[in-house]
Amino acid sequence: MKLDDLNHTQDAIDILDIRDLRKARRESQSKFWKRFGVTQSTGSRFEQGLGIPVSVAILVKLYLEGKVSEGDLQRARRAARAATPLDKADTQSAWVNQA
Helix, strand or coil: CCHHHHHHHHHHHHHCCHHHHHHHCCCCHHHHHHCCCCCHHHHHHHHCCCCCCHHHHHHHHHHHCCCCCHHHHHHHHHHHHHCCHHHHHHHHHHHHHHC
């Protein structure tokens, strides 16, 4: 995926009326946004027009296109929570050492 594709992804998500889509699915803000790692209050701001970060926009787009499943998102959340602070520090130092 190129940087230009990321910008188009964010634009597509901004244009899409997320609130109407969420309501059509009969989901609360909490339930809908939690799957993407977003709090209810932040999701509400997105629905009111606050720009959606590219990383969240990509997840939402892939999910809505059926390329990322609910299970995929749940496994990613569990893996992120299971990483200990030491694991995160080791990963960061590995990146720094490669630079």
